[in-house]
Amino acid sequence: MATFISLVSFTDQGIRNVKDSPDRFVAFKAMAEQLGISVKAAYWTTGSYDMVLIVEGAEDVGTALLLKVASLGNIRTQTLRGFSEQEFRGFIAAMR
Numbered sequence: 001m002a003t004f005i006s007l008v009s010f011t012d013q014g015i016r017n018v019k020d021s022p023d024r025f026v027a028f029k030a031m032a033e034q035l036g037i038s039v040k041a042a043y044w045t046t047g048s049y050d051m052v053l054i055v056e057g058a059e060d061v062g063t064a065l066l067l068k069v070a071s072l073g074n075i076r077t078q079t080l081r082g083f084s085e086q087e088f089r090g091f092i093a094a095m096r
Contacts, residue, residue: 008051014074
C-alpha cells in the first residue's frame with residue numbers, strides 16, 4: 001500500500017463554498033473507501049494550505065482518486081508519496 005500526503009488549497013469556487021467543506025470531505029471519504037483507499041487523517045489548516053490529507057491505498061488508484069476530486073473544481077492538490085521508516089531503510093539497504 002502506498003501512502004499519499006496531499007497539501008490541499010481551496011480554489012476560488014472552493015472558498016466561496018467553504019461551508020460545504022466538511023460535507024465534501026465526507027463525500028471524498030466515501031469515494032475513497034469505494035476505491036479501497038483508507039483515509040488515515042484529515043486536517044483543515046491555516047497558512048499556505050487549507051487542508052492536509054493522508055491516504056493509503058494502491059498507487060494507481062490513489063492517483064486516480066485525487067485527480068477525480070481535483071476535477072470537481074473546489075481544490076488543488078500538491079501530493080507527496082510518503083514512505084515509512086521501514087520502506088526508507090529498504091532504499092538505504094539497496095544502496096550498498
